[in-house]
Amino acid sequence: MATASFESGAAETANRSRALRAALRRLAAKLARSWPFIAFFVGFFLFWEYSIDWFGIPAYILPKPSEIVTKSAADFDRLLYYTYVTGVETVLGYVAAVIVAVPLGLAIAFSSILRRTIYPFFVSIEMTPKIAFAPLFISWLGFGLLPKVIIVFLVCFFPIVLNAILAFGSLPEELERFVRATGAGPLRSFMKVRLPAAMPQCFVGFKYAAINATVGATIAEFIGSDQGLGFYIQIVTGNMRPDLAFAGIFLLTLLGLSLFGIVTVCERLAIPWHISQRRRH
Amino acid sequence: MGSAIELTQVSKSFDTVDGAVHAFGPADLTIAPGEFVSLLGPSGCGKSTVILMIAGLLAPSHGAIRVNDRPVVGPQTAIGIMFQDNTLVPWRTVRGNIELQLELRALDKQRYAERITRMIKAVRLDGFAERQPFELSGGMQQRAAFCQALVHEPDTLLLDEPLGKLDAMTREGIRVDLQALWLERRPTVVFVTHSIEEAIQLSSKICVITPRPGLIDRVIDIDLPWPRNLEVKKSPTFASYLGMIQEIFHGYGVF
Numbered sequence: 001m002a003t004a005s006f007e008s009g010a011a012e013t014a015n016r017s018r019a020l021r022a023a024l025r026r027l028a029a030k031l032a033r034s035w036p037f038i039a040f041f042v043g044f045f046l047f048w049e050y051s052i053d054w055f056g057i058p059a060y061i062l063p064k065p066s067e068i069v070t071k072s073a074a075d076f077d078r079l080l081y082y083t084y085v086t087g088v089e090t091v092l093g094y095v096a097a098v099i100v101a102v103p104l105g106l107a108i109a110f111s112s113i114l115r116r117t118i119y120p121f122f123v124s125i126e127m128t129p130k131i132a133f134a135p136l137f138i139s140w141l142g143f144g145l146l147p148k149v150i151i152v153f154l155v156c157f158f159p160i161v162l163n164a165i166l167a168f169g170s171l172p173e174e175l176e177r178f179v180r181a182t183g184a185g186p187l188r189s190f191m192k193v194r195l196p197a198a199m200p201q202c203f204v205g206f207k208y209a210a211i212n213a214t215v216g217a218t219i220a221e222f223i224g225s226d227q228g229l230g231f232y233i234q235i236v237t238g239n240m241r242p243d244l245a246f247a248g249i250f251l252l253t254l255l256g257l258s259l260f261g262i263v264t265v266c267e268r269l270a271i272p273w274h275i276s277q278r279r280r281h
Numbered sequence: 282m283g284s285a286i287e288l289t290q291v292s293k294s295f296d297t298v299d300g301a302v303h304a305f306g307p308a309d310l311t312i313a314p315g316e317f318v319s320l321l322g323p324s325g326c327g328k329s330t331v332i333l334m335i336a337g338l339l340a341p342s343h344g345a346i347r348v349n350d351r352p353v354v355g356p357q358t359a360i361g362i363m364f365q366d367n368t369l370v371p372w373r374t375v376r377g378n379i380e381l382q383l384e385l386r387a388l389d390k391q392r393y394a395e396r397i398t399r400m401i402k403a404v405r406l407d408g409f410a411e412r413q414p415f416e417l418s419g420g421m422q423q424r425a426a427f428c429q430a431l432v433h434e435p436d437t438l439l440l441d442e443p444l445g446k447l448d449a450m451t452r453e454g455i456r457v458d459l460q461a462l463w464l465e466r467r468p469t470v471v472f473v474t475h476s477i478e479e480a481i482q483l484s485s486k487i488c489v490i491t492p493r494p495g496l497i498d499r500v501i502d503i504d505l506p507w508p509r510n511l512e513v514k515k516s517p518t519f520a521s522y523l524g525m526i527q528e529i530f531h532g533y534g535v536f
Binding site: 172174175177178179180181182183184188189192193196197271273274275278 | 333336337338356357358360362364365366368370371372373381382384385386387413415
């Protein structure tokens with residue numbers, strides 16, 4: 001009896017240590033793959049940290065990373081709140097752009113009259129830097145949330161709509177014929193074939209827009225605002241506090257990365273079958 | 282038994298920027314139920330155009346097509362079509378792709394579940410039902426597409442060079458499968474190919490089509506025993522058909 005329980009205990013321990021070893025091996029493999037990036041990243045900040053003293057750069061020109069962290073900690077509450085403000089502007093503008101642009105892209109892809117009217121119009125507007133409209137929207141709508149959301153919307157809208165038009169308009173000919181030969185109605189063929197087939201190209205637009213969304217929010221805040229990270233960076237730079245400006249820049253980067261990360265996760269969930277999502281060995 | 286197909290003075294030209302391009306016809310063709318007819322001709326002779334017109338996916342410029350004595354005016358949903366590029370979608374498994382045909386036709390998947398399993402086995406894809414298309418070789422993909430085209434039990438098959446992109450060994454394997462299926466169920470098959478040997482091996486009748494604009498120049502009945510196995514392919518009659526048709530294309534200046 002005692003021997004049996006001893007043996008099962010030993011087996012359990014062996015199992016556990018095997019699982020632990022496997023987990024360690026996976027971690028080691030991951031590190032082995034990403035260590036060049038980590039090393040570069042750490043090296044970059046170390047170089048920044050120590051070159052400030054070596055070259056005698058004054059802190060009001062370029063602060064050390066360690067100073068950016070310690071000094072901005074004192075202003076943590078404000079930074080956190082402004083991150084929230086800019087985040088709300090960015091997300092609202094982005095989501096609104098997705099909601100409007102995808103159905104519109106779909107309509108343009110399937111309507112020859114829209115394709116000959118709105119589509120060329122959109123293509124020409126795509127060449128206009130949307131940011132150029134920012135001062136106008138601020139003057140029309142004031143310093144509040146709405147003009148920022150509109151500017152983020154404008155920045156995000158065009159890449160999404162143009163990619164959606166491309167996505168819905170480029171079903172392979174043979175797939176198109178296959179669907180027609182089944183006699184399936186428009187809704188059924190859309191849900192079963194056209195929509196899933198269009199998703200990868202739509203996500204190209206979603207990701208591109210996600211990269212640009214924070215640019216729109218930041219510049220809108222530069223032009224006219226009394227809160228948000230863009231506003232903050234401008235104010236603290238004027239006060240000769242580049243350390244705080246860098247803190248704002250890092251938080252903007254984090255905001256952009258988060259949005260892009262969320263979109264990437266959605267992509268992985270929506271089109272796990274696509275060639276871009278397959279695991280590389 | 283399959284459908285009867287009749288083409289009367291059918292021709293097709295396409296409008297392009299440089300004016301109309303005459304692609305096919307005018308041609309007459311009568312296909313009896315249960316026949317295996319190959320459209321044999323060089324690239325660009327309008328063979329695929331004929332398939333699309335019979336399927337009702339492309340309207341002829343002139344002439345009329347009748348399937349089972351009814352004029353073709355829109356997509357013919359009772360048939361099965363297979364294209365040179367397969368119509369497997371990447372977001373579904375092999376089984377899911379076969380089911381797509383049923384779902385698009387609003388047919389009950391459950392009722393066909395057993396049939397799908399049997400078909401997958403028949404084309405030697407058992408064990409691959411839950412795989413994604415990209416995990417399959419080209420030949421396996423085409424065999425899956427074959428199941429997709431046939432799952433709804435069409436009595437007429439339009440096959441537009443379905444083996445065109447496969448290697449010779451895989452082609453031979455699928456030809457054998459296709460012939461076995463045809464002998465068992467006797468659907469009407471219209472098969473587009475540019476391989477003379479393939480046409481002789483599979484067909485009860487071969488339509489020889491001239492280079493552009495495609496015209497049905499000769500209709501040759503292939504009188505060889507079924508199934509056309511290796512033995513038949515080595516026979517002198519097979520070789521004489523081969524020689525005769527090669528000579529016809531040589532006459533066109535194709536080779």
